[in-house]
Amino acid sequence: MNEIIVIIPAFNNESLVEFTLSNSSFCPLTDVVILDSSNSSKIKKIAKHYECKYLVIENKGRVENWNAGIDYSLKENYKYFKFLFAGDVLNKGIIRRYIEEFQSDDEISFITGSYGIVDKSNQTRQISHVSETTILASEVEKQIFNRDKGNWFGPPSAQAYRSSKVGSLRFNSFQPWTADWLFALSLSNSNKVLLLKDDVCRFYESNRLTYNSKANTLASKIEEINVIRTYCENDECLILALSKKLPLKIILKLLFKKVHTKIVS
Template identity: 25%
Template sequence: MPKTLIAIPVYNAEEFIARTLLSCLNQTLKSEILVVDNCSTDTSREIVEKFQEQYNNINLVVNDRNLGRVGNWNRCLDLFDESPYEYIKFVFTGDELLPECVEKVENVFNSNSNLSVVAWPYLYKDTKGRTSVARILNYSCRLSREDLIKTWFFPSNFAGAIICHTYSKKAIQQSRFNDLVLGAATFCDEVIIRGDSYHLNEVLSIYNLDGHSSHNKMFSYLYVLERSFTKAVCLEKNKEWIGRATYQKIRTDILLEAFLNSLKHSDVSTFLRLPFKIFTILAVFIKRAVGDLAWIIKKNWVVIKESIDN
């Protein structure tokens, strides 16, 4: 029996739902597909019902009222919590899973105990059909929460598009998506530190831009500030185990990121754009260099002081 529940939150997706369903039905490991319709006013529900006539592994749930975008994601989590499945794979309407996605990810979970999440690269396809691969690493590896800190993936940098993550029920516990923010970073940050993370270096899914109406908001002024804010909140919640020195270094990074993003998204005239990009690169480089130097001096201060005294 498969251990993965595929969850598809739906609202007015008549143009894209068939594409997503077909990719989920085409898995080499047949899994239950949970479709949660958030009171669509188009033909999304009817399209899913037609698929149900042909396939017995599609479960359609229609909400009594519209729960909102994030509320519907959390409805999926609530239903997953009540199910016998161990892992949940979210697929937003328009996106696709490649045929071996569920099987290969389950193999990773089966071969590695105490994993909270498995992540992988995905194919990004824009509205003109142009593609590129989005990835955070070029190799497969297991990462503890300490490894995530060392590699700058925590907080929030391991949380990419949700199409490239599968989460375990043991790690999710009672965590839910925050409806006060646009992205899923707060949820991912909570879940990934309840176990180890695994990066599987195989492209297993497709992010189709034409199905994401909120995509452009990710580059808005408020969103980039929100990203820095959620990182800062997560850092504060976890500073006890992160350690003082690492905490201070990450906090400096977050503050600098917020400052630079504020400048980048303000009304800077066009002719200043290139100098600003150069300044951004130099500022990050200098800040890292100064931070590393300060760290070395601090760790070796006793030896340095003795050398000066002598």
């Protein structure tokens, strides 16, 4: 058994699973497991072809299926684990880099890096960290939404986690749109995080069915606002973060409500 496992959740999406496996780069130090909540014979065949572990799980919904992946990696005693969503691509040499960095500092809870977002016209927008740095837990709230290009931790496909630091922490299925944000925030609030300059993965918008259907819904925006209002330490940070999400008219209403609440209390 290797030290790190890559978890690929699957549900009746054999073409995306094959796309990810055929285009991603895995080193010999890696185990890959496909967690299939659709019990698809086609996905099972693909897993066998690419010499992946294959596990049928009960479909409890997208986020709870992620949690099943965490449960599996901890049960099998992997030191590190990461998610790679079907339709995304992991770049060459990244797994080895994750392992090296984890081994160099036992206090690092998770590692994330730069990544590319490939849009529907096949144009790539790069989300990059300007420098390679370790963020201490005490600094997380100061930096969390102060970056020019959105949340600094990126999609789960860009991240790798240390199992011992994760422990009983799981994704929150009651806030499905921001579940990955909250997971990363909770983990980083008491542990060190490493940001890599390396381009770790490619996120294909056209392959993300849930992303495309939920990104601009009212429910998703409300979840984002709640997270931002909770973690932004001052009004300047709040304005910067919200300006990427909402029209100015709504931002002003939210700020008025926040100031009014402070005065009343």
